[in-house]
Amino acid sequence: MVWTPADLLWSLTNRAGLTAFESVCANLFLVLIASLGVSPVYNLIRGSQFNPKGKHVYVTGGSNGLGRAVAIDLAKQGAHVTIVARKEGPLKETVELMKQAVAARKNPTEQKFHWISADVTNKEASIRALDEASTHFGGKVPDVIMTCAGTAIPKLFVEASTDEFEWQMKLNFFGALYTVHEAAKRMVETGVKGKFVLVSSAMGLIGFAGYSSYTPSKYALRGLAEGLRNEFLMYGIKMHIYYPGTMFTPGYESENLTKPLVTREIEGSSGLTPEEAARGLMAGLRKGYFAIATDFDTNFLRVASKGVSPSNNIGLDYLLGLVAPFGAAQFLWESGYKVKAYAKKHLKKDI
Amino acid sequence: MVWTPADLLWSLTNRAGLTAFESVCANLFLVLIASLGVSPVYNLIRGSQFNPKGKHVYVTGGSNGLGRAVAIDLAKQGAHVTIVARKEGPLKETVELMKQAVAARKNPTEQKFHWISADVTNKEASIRALDEASTHFGGKVPDVIMTCAGTAIPKLFVEASTDEFEWQMKLNFFGALYTVHEAAKRMVETGVKGKFVLVSSAMGLIGFAGYSSYTPSKYALRGLAEGLRNEFLMYGIKMHIYYPGTMFTPGYESENLTKPLVTREIEGSSGLTPEEAARGLMAGLRKGYFAIATDFDTNFLRVASKGVSPSNNIGLDYLLGLVAPFGAAQFLWESGYKVKAYAKKHLKKDI
Numbered sequence: 001m002v003w004t005p006a007d008l009l010w011s012l013t014n015r016a017g018l019t020a021f022e023s024v025c026a027n028l029f030l031v032l033i034a035s036l037g038v039s040p041v042y043n044l045i046r047g048s049q050f051n052p053k054g055k056h057v058y059v060t061g062g063s064n065g066l067g068r069a070v071a072i073d074l075a076k077q078g079a080h081v082t083i084v085a086r087k088e089g090p091l092k093e094t095v096e097l098m099k100q101a102v103a104a105r106k107n108p109t110e111q112k113f114h115w116i117s118a119d120v121t122n123k124e125a126s127i128r129a130l131d132e133a134s135t136h137f138g139g140k141v142p143d144v145i146m147t148c149a150g151t152a153i154p155k156l157f158v159e160a161s162t163d164e165f166e167w168q169m170k171l172n173f174f175g176a177l178y179t180v181h182e183a184a185k186r187m188v189e190t191g192v193k194g195k196f197v198l199v200s201s202a203m204g205l206i207g208f209a210g211y212s213s214y215t216p217s218k219y220a221l222r223g224l225a226e227g228l229r230n231e232f233l234m235y236g237i238k239m240h241i242y243y244p245g246t247m248f249t250p251g252y253e254s255e256n257l258t259k260p261l262v263t264r265e266i267e268g269s270s271g272l273t274p275e276e277a278a279r280g281l282m283a284g285l286r287k288g289y290f291a292i293a294t295d296f297d298t299n300f301l302r303v304a305s306k307g308v309s310p311s312n313n314i315g316l317d318y319l320l321g322l323v324a325p326f327g328a329a330q331f332l333w334e335s336g337y338k339v340k341a342y343a344k345k346h347l348k349k350d351i
Numbered sequence: 352m353v354w355t356p357a358d359l360l361w362s363l364t365n366r367a368g369l370t371a372f373e374s375v376c377a378n379l380f381l382v383l384i385a386s387l388g389v390s391p392v393y394n395l396i397r398g399s400q401f402n403p404k405g406k407h408v409y410v411t412g413g414s415n416g417l418g419r420a421v422a423i424d425l426a427k428q429g430a431h432v433t434i435v436a437r438k439e440g441p442l443k444e445t446v447e448l449m450k451q452a453v454a455a456r457k458n459p460t461e462q463k464f465h466w467i468s469a470d471v472t473n474k475e476a477s478i479r480a481l482d483e484a485s486t487h488f489g490g491k492v493p494d495v496i497m498t499c500a501g502t503a504i505p506k507l508f509v510e511a512s513t514d515e516f517e518w519q520m521k522l523n524f525f526g527a528l529y530t531v532h533e534a535a536k537r538m539v540e541t542g543v544k545g546k547f548v549l550v551s552s553a554m555g556l557i558g559f560a561g562y563s564s565y566t567p568s569k570y571a572l573r574g575l576a577e578g579l580r581n582e583f584l585m586y587g588i589k590m591h592i593y594y595p596g597t598m599f600t601p602g603y604e605s606e607n608l609t610k611p612l613v614t615r616e617i618e619g620s621s622g623l624t625p626e627e628a629a630r631g632l633m634a635g636l637r638k639g640y641f642a643i644a645t646d647f648d649t650n651f652l653r654v655a656s657k658g659v660s661p662s663n664n665i666g667l668d669y670l671l672g673l674v675a676p677f678g679a680a681q682f683l684w685e686s687g688y689k690v691k692a693y694a695k696k697h698l699k700k701d702i
Contacts, residue, residue: 157579162529177513181516216572219573219574221567223554223558227558227566231560305656305657305658305659308682325672328657329662
């Protein structure tokens with residue numbers, strides 16, 4: 001028999017006329033379809049996993065870009081928000097924006113918004129900032145820590161300086177680590193079952209020309225999150241990691257100043273506003289996802305490099321995983337082609 | 352019809368009696384079987400991708416553990432070998448072992464073995480060591496760079512100090528980076544189509560309790576290798592990364608001194624000798640694999656988290672990828688269970 005969609009539908013309800021092999025395939029197909037529903041139903045039953053209303057959320061890099069958008073989104077959801085960054089001006093501005101966002105509320109004054117000027121790449125400053133944030137909450141460690149501070153300096157490897165590698169590791173990885181380490185110790189000591197959200201990047205899931213100094217710092221965050229997700233089960237503390245794709249932030253504009261042409265060609269020009277990225281992050285947190293991605297490409301990367309970390313939608317992740325190797329092969333070929341074409345045109349040496 | 356192996360074999364040659372659907376499945380099955388042969392045949396046609404005979408190979412961490420085993424293996428293959436590490440004693444010992452390994456050769460004196468005492472976590476020392484190594488070869492940069500220096504300090508996150516995080520990142524990641532960066536610049540300047548081999552770890556592919564300070568540094572190496580593999584296509588330079596599982600080295604013994612009980616329970620006790628690991632690495636390099644793993648578990652992790660990086664055996668990697676999510680789910684459950692059981696027993700707090 002030749003299978004049409006009508007045959008397919010029919011076979012799912014009536015197995016007469018099917019060979020044994022076709023019946024087994026029909027069953028497998030049914031299982032696959034059913035598996036698509038497992039995670040949504042599970043999520044529906046257990047309900048939202050993230051409601052920041054009345055919680056104290058501590059956001060590093062909160063003065064602009066994703067951090068600012070996250071802070072404002074949290075404010076709208078009723079959270080107390082402390083933002084940490086270096087520059088006073090943008091910090092004050094963001095607090096103003098949070099206040100405006102909740103001004104129409106019944107009791108906007110119940111929400112506390114604070115800013116702290118601190119350099120998170122400095123361990124002592126990170127601890128002091130956490131201390132300061134806690135003073136407004138009876139000394140209690142924040143309920144949720146979101147580390148949004150980060151920067152990228154895209155360059156060709158041989159044109160980058162190792163100082164740039166050190167700086168990006170210092171800010172992107174250690175800037176998160178110092179805060180996470182101190183906050184986790186306090187949560188464990190005081191029995192707070194808190195939540196951490198690390199912000200990595202699509203470049204924490206893939207590496208290509210021009211990001212050699214950025215990618216390692218974002219991979220390092222992935223490694224930290226994957227390990228701590230398991231380890232924090234000891235204390236009931238939750239770990240999440242967010243892999244945003246391109247975001248049109250002030251940081252994006254500054255990285256474009258040094259970005260090699262070939263890097264632009266490989267990464268393309270699509271992206272999200274920080275507000276969209278923040279909304280996507282919140283949606284992922286409500287579903288309780290460990291690894292959060294907000295656009296199709298990054299979700300594809302997340303699935304392709306999932307390793308031993310939890311699925312989001314079990315059935316869909318599995319299905320995507322079946323086709324991921326083909327997409328990966330195409331990207332490998334394309335990015336390889338672009339790099340070699342760039343070399344031919346710009347390096348003028350035989351390869 | 353019911354399928355037996357005999358039916359299966361028969362169907363591959365004679366499609367009579369099969370429904371159209373069964374015939375399509377038979378074709379897909381044939382494609383899958385055929386795909387298992389694609390990579391081996393391709394590897395056979397293009398031949399060995401690594402013959403260190405007469406090449407100058409520069410091995411950091413070459414005084415003991417994997418680095419020493421790699422150096423001796425390379426010596427046996429006819430390479431000139433420069434080993435770099437801090438301690439003179441073990442360095443001299445390793446050079447002696449290399450000399451002994453080739454003593455029975457016809458012209459053992461043609462091979463050059465050198466040792467350089469240098470701290471690879473220091474950028475200037477790394478550059479000086481490369482300079483020194485080059486002087487024996489007319490100032491030419493080594494043909495192959497293998498970065499084997501590394502260390503692990505397993506501890507529970509809240510019991511680790513951030514200094515330990517910094518030290519492991521400094522040695523495991525920057526200790527490789529400084530050498531790779533300087534050598535790559537020289538290769539590009541002088542048109543040497545060299546080869547880099549970074550040594551990560553199975554913990555560069557997975558994270559769990561006790562390795563939070565180690566995992567990020569090994570993930571960072573993965574990110575570096577994945578990006579540079581693409582970028583170095585510009586220059587004809589090859590990048591490889593090795594993910595060894597547990598190796599019974601002096602480093603393994605020292606890390607066991609601080610290793611939490613729960614970490615031992617999760618990781619198990621199987622492992623390889625450094626000599627076996629070195630042989631596995633060489634086999635992977637000969638096949639031209641980008642990502643090299645030598646035991647089944649690590650190969651499983653490699654496939655499960657392959658992301659956008661090249662396959663080793665295209666068909667086999669795809670097949671392994673089909674079952675990887677099930678293995679990953681089991682490991683997730685088991686490691687989660689072990690961590691919670693550990694907490695119940697040792698932390699004596701409600702979770």
